[in-house]
Amino acid sequence: MSSLLQELNEFSLKITELIDLNDWEQLCEILTQRQARLSLLANTQLSLEEQSVLESIQAMDKLFIESIQLKKMALLKDFQTVAQGQKSIKAYYATATN
Numbered sequence: 001m002s003s004l005l006q007e008l009n010e011f012s013l014k015i016t017e018l019i020d021l022n023d024w025e026q027l028c029e030i031l032t033q034r035q036a037r038l039s040l041l042a043n044t045q046l047s048l049e050e051q052s053v054l055e056s057i058q059a060m061d062k063l064f065i066e067s068i069q070l071k072k073m074a075l076l077k078d079f080q081t082v083a084q085g086q087k088s089i090k091a092y093y094a095t096a097t098n
Helices: 003-021 024-040 048-096
Strands: none
Touching: 003 024, 003 048
């Protein structure tokens, strides 16, 4: 496997770790670096092994997106809970001062 494909594979491992850690800033940087490496492959003839690695990366990307969507939904739910709590506090203070 070429060193570039090995590097792309390592990016996938790092991306998984950063998603688990909710480190979105570092994730953005890693994705930018990975995209630069992927663009190097755009106009090259790939071996079957290299094509297989790229297909694997695409499959992993789908899993990354699903994982991020789940985290996004959880954060949205938490935000809604906080917003509802703030409304309750405001309502309490509004009735307590009357």
